[in-house]
Amino acid sequence: MNVTIEISGTSIEGLSGGISQNAARSYQYLLIRLLLGTVKVSRGGTRSKQIMDYSSLPATVQTMKPADAVRDFLMSYSIGGSVNRLIKVTRVDNREFYKEILSEFLNFQIQTARGSNTGAFVFLYRILERISYSVPLLYASTQSDFRDTFKDLRSILNADIKGELGMFKKFLDKGRFIESIKLCVAQNISFANLGGHDADYYKLTCDRFKRFVSKDPNAHELEIKFLDIPDFLITIRNRFFHSLTGDEKNNITTIEMPDSDEYFGRINPVISSFLAIVALQSIASKYRT
Amino acid sequence: MSLNFYTLDTDTVIEGYVVMASTTYEFALNHFVPLIGRLDIQRDALNTKFYSRLEDDIVRGCVMPPITIAMIHSFPDRQQALDVVQDYISENIESAFVLDGIQRLNTLHRASFRDGFDANRAIHVNFIIASSRDRLLYRMITLNNGQKPMSARHQIDILADAFFDFDAIDLKLVAEKGKGRVRAPESFKKADFVKGYIAYLSGSVNIDNQKIIEEKMDELIALKIIDSDIPTSNVEFMDIVDLVNKFSKSSLLRDWIRVQNNFIGFCVGAKTSAVELKLLSIEKIEESVKNFEKAFSSINVSKVNLGKVRREMVAFFFQNYLNLSKLDEFELLDRISYRL
Structure with missing residues (x-):
């Protein structure tokens, strides 16, 4: 079941397919989704699609579907394993820290969009x-x-x-x-x-x-x-x-x-x-x- | 101190002349460098690492490709003699433009302040005399555009084709250093071989990082090659090729070196130890590689990371071959795991 996630007033939604409730429990996963360019964010009247893939250097436009983009990230950043595994292991660690980092990046995105x-x-x-x-x-x-x-x-x-x-x-x-x-x-x-x-x-x-x-x-x-x-x-x-x-x-x-x-x-x-x-x-x- | 003129050709497209000449650095510094900046549409000097290396090389005695100096003049008759055109050039040099070679002249200027700079060394010049400014612009655009600068990787790929014969099926072909094409080691795919060559030249196993876009990766490879010791090194890639051919005498080593990650690591590491490796028996090398593999098998890396780590460890092993080949499996493991 796909959900709209809200972090301190800013909403995140997955592009082409949405983010499951299970996945949404991991702030690290959400941060990855944001930085890979596979989400849209909104706050009040401001809506913005984040389509830049920041995992490449320099950043490039994300051309893959979200699921493929995350799998590619797992490979190219030498993490290995499945997306589900990543969600599971990141769910519980450093929640406060990554929630804050995610929130800062979201704020950056909204301000830029404005x-x-x-x-x-x-x-x-x-x-x-x-x-x-x-x-x-x-x-x-x-x-x-x-x-x-x-x-x-x-x-x-x-x-x-x-x-x-x-x-x-x-x-x-x-x-x-x-x-x-x-x-x-x-x-x-x-x-x-x-x-x-x-x-x-x-x-x-x-x-x-x-x-x-x-x-x-x-x-x-x-x-x-x-x-x-x-x-x-x-x-x-x-x-x-x-x-x-x-x-x-x-x-x-x-x-x-x-x-x-x-x-x-x-x-x-x-x-x-x-x-x-x-x-x-x-x-x-x-x-x- | 003057210009030596060699040839004169008529350019009927731009209605002018092209003259090949040479002179000394001193002449170029006094007469060409002051011309820079005159043609407003051209860019001023950039300050990059590439040119700082050229500066070093100028002092060390390299010969740069010819620069191009342009002038605008309409000669009364169509067919002029060389001496008429020569005289015109000599007398009107201060109203000329540097069409191609601004960066090189700026670099020459900087190099002239360095110790060891020899102002008598030769610089080659092409003079283009066009009858109008528009025609000159036309020539400049056809000179500088439509030719995309080749990446270092591409240049190496092309030269690899010229140096090494990948199609040869005659197994009795013998490699002769410096003479035409050389037979690439048996059953190496060209792409893998070129990767090894690039790794060797740039001194790095990290030549195909997926997350760095290709254009940037090419820039980095070029930078590493510029920074390397290729001009002064005693080892050449041919020495590596010889070693790989030597490995084929042992079936273990022959199969081992054909694993891409081992080959790439070897190309980087053997740069340092090529001299010693040449003198060792194939049995000794085989023993040391077996030992390396035992130590490496203890490393706990995920599948996704394994290739990269193997390249790095092989490079490390061969770079420090003298010391590391003496260690037993566990001592070697200590040293390798320290590097991870």
Whole structure:
């Protein structure tokens, strides 16, 4: 029997077929369905189909039917087993945590659908904060060699790192949670065709963040490595979401950024791609057959 | 310090001339680099990793493909002599455009500040003189478009065809290094063989990740190849092919190396240990592989993960062959499981 699921005011419904009541009991499964691009969400007057498959890098349009998409995910993320097995094993674990993550992603989706990309960005940052301690710990708990895991964790926790997000960066850097090759994939950010403000957005970005793989000052395009996305997210958030006079931190002004919804509309996709893959990988690591 | 002109041809499509020439880096830096940016429709320099590798290679003495310099001029007579056209070029170089090679010239400019840069090395130039700006644009578009840049993977695939003979049925064909085509190891499918070649060049077993879209994967492969030590390495892929042919003397090794994941792992790992492996007897290698398989059989990985882990472990084993081949099954298991 198919049900409409509601998470704190936002409804999720499966595309072409719906989600069974049994499946709906697993927040992790719902999160997977959302991130694979096989659901539609709605809140009040806002309805939006989520058809981007965030499990691929970069994200692509989902072309498979939901059941096939999930089976493909099980294969390509090396989980194995059946969909029913996945629902069963994920139903009971970390319910609070994944319910919250799911809710944040849903909020991101609704805000994006409304064109409020600045608001949508807020949820992306919240997701990063939520996962930065928990994912390394979740992952550590799945490893089969106690001695190594302890060594790894200790090196991450003890290191000279600034803030809790520093630990997450160090964790990612090791290339074990997410394989090194994925960390090197470069994705495009384009500020082209933004009503004459292309150069403004391009400039304000290059002024604040220095680690781009390549820059095209004519086409106003940038390429960023997967591994550098969290730093980019943190930098833009810190520079735009503060405007304290005299703090000398080179915060972004609204003169530089004529339309923040336009701006965030262009950077959100790359950031959400990153967060989605981390979320999917956190589930995949734990439930290998 | 000047241009050496070689040939002159008439281009009747754009009503102009094409001249082949060469000169020194010094001339190019003084006369061509300042031309960049003049043709407004062209893009300015990009700053990518690819060009930083070219910068290294320029200093090390590579020869770049010819750049193309264009000029707009209508000569009074249809058939001009080489020296008339030459003189025109020499006298009007400062009003020319760089049609193809902006990135290379920018890279040359950056390289000129490096230690070891030799300004006397040669750079080859094609001069195109068209009678109008429109005709020049036409030539530029036909030069740069309609030719999709080939991915590294595709380029390797094509060259593999040129280097190795996959269709040969004559079993007595002997491989001769450097001479024309070489017989690929018996009963290797071309696709598997090329995968091994790509793995070897990029130094990575991870060359076909399903969840990374093909275009990005190609970019990564190209990046890894650019970053590799191929120009300076003493080992060549031919050495790997020789080793694989050597393996066919043992029926165990012959069957073992034909498993795709073993082959790919071997292509990456043997890059490091090829020299030692060449000197070892086939019996010794067979023993060590049997030992490896015993250790590997203890690994508890799901079916879905097994291929990937096998590739990685085989690569690890051969990369550190000197040390790991001395260990017994359980010591080896310790080392492998540590890697998982």
